[in-house]
Amino acid sequence: MKRNCNYCDEKFEGRIGKKYCSSYCRSAFYYQQNKEKEDTLFKKIDDQLKNNRKILKTYNKAGLVTVRKEKLIKEGFDPKYFTHYWKNKKGQVYLFCYEYGFMELKENSKNKYLLVIWQSYMAI
Known part of the structure; x- marks a missing residue:
């Protein structure tokens, strides 16, 4: 089953529960998320x-x-x-x-x- 990457929105295949098409997208997503937390x-x-x-x-x-x-x-x-x-x-x-x-x-x-x-x- 194909789904969309949570970061770049590209379609990809993989195991059930996989949210990102690559380790780059996973890392970039969490980097962006933490960068937006101003009060750390x-x-x-x-x-x-x-x-x-x-x-x-x-x-x-x-x-x-x-x-x-x-x-x-x-x-x-x-x-x-x-x-x-x-x-x-x-x-x-x-x-x-x-x-x-x-x-x-x-x-x-x-x-x-x-x-x-x-x-x-x-x-x-």
């Missing part, structure tokens, strides 16, 4: 990490800069989301969103972030 935890985290990276990249053109914390937060930056961290010899911890890092500090009684870009010596 993974998507929220991924979106925030990408947003954090974009903001850090925008403010850190020179490789090392200090920015007021409130300015980044207003842009949508969330310091709770980072991909990894690096601890220097002084014990200071830099949090990174991919290759762009930040460390919170207090300067003249104002909360700021020191922004850096990942360097090869940090991998040691």
Whole structure:
């Protein structure tokens, strides 16, 4: 008995209960279905990490800069989301969103972030 594929709508033959004409169509169908689920935890985290990276990249053109914390937060930056961290010899911890890092500090009684870009010596 021939039936139509749930993804591409082509006619195909196969075992009873088979819904897709190929593994490609099956995979594409589920990919599309999951892509449309906007509220998945993974998507929220991924979106925030990408947003954090974009903001850090925008403010850190020179490789090392200090920015007021409130300015980044207003842009949508969330310091709770980072991909990894690096601890220097002084014990200071830099949090990174991919290759762009930040460390919170207090300067003249104002909360700021020191922004850096990942360097090869940090991998040691």
